[in-house]
Amino acid sequence: MERPWVNFDGNWEVYPWQNVNVKIPVLRVSSSSGVSVYDTWVSGPSSSLSEVGLHLNLNSPLTNTFYKHPIVNGWENWNIAEVRIILYKHMIEVVSLTFDGLDTNAMSWFAKSQLLTSPWKDLKGSSTNFLGIEGSNGNRRFFISSHYSGCGGDYGWFVVLDADDHCGWTTRSAYPAFSYVSGSSKQNWLSGAVRDADDLVIFVTLYL
Structure with missing residues (x-):
């Protein structure tokens, strides 16, 4: 079965999966959109394939909607190697955090023990509440x-x-x-x- 994956190079395009490691966007939410990021991640429905191009184009802010890949709701059924969370400002990447995704669930990957990279030099060595x-x-x-x-x-x-x-x-x-x-x-x-x-x-x- 052919499934979609998406590559970001200023625009989003749909390609067939290849038998290699691939990076897939699984969530996009815009600021001031009226969408709860937490509720969407935990219990929000998956988006349809037809919404990929519409909802993953950073030229178009989302209002009262979001993009969520079905992978999120079936997290433990996939062999997830890494998770990357990125913030964009004016379509430019301003923050990137990378986490080890192996043997995690949809909630446990975002943890200090899983953190691989961040832009903050003091984070790994600092205490956190x-x-x-x-x-x-x-x-x-x-x-x-x-x-x-x-x-x-x-x-x-x-x-x-x-x-x-x-x-x-x-x-x-x-x-x-x-x-x-x-x-x-x-x-x-x-x-x-x-x-x-x-x-x-x-x-x-x-x-x-």
Whole structure:
């Protein structure tokens, strides 16, 4: 049976799978789209093949919709070697994190023990109070946090904000928001070198 895979080179195209390792986008959500990234990842339905070109074109922001590959809902049925989560700003990659995907499920790959590469030099050697998809406070998802100290003293590296909560650094005009540290080490979420991205895309690499 022929299944699709997609290669990003400014546009998305559909090709037949080959008998090699392939990188497949399994999730795309745009900022301010009104879509809960966490709910979509955990329990959202898969997109149809006809939606690949429409929903994976970074020239077109998504509103009230998303792209999700069926692989996510059947994660443990696939031989997933690596998982890569990328943030894009103006269609340019601004953050890339790579995780070991072997012997994981759809929730366990995003863990410090699985982390292979990140843009932050201090992350692997630093303590974290949260590093996981579930995150904290019911709204801070895919969260990589250093420590809490009364909102104004909160430090971290990466977070998907699905909604507002009691801290000022989580307030946006629309959600979700994809916040990341633009430097090489953890920052204060409120006053540090923190930026927001336009799109979140998660890729998996399969051993076929």
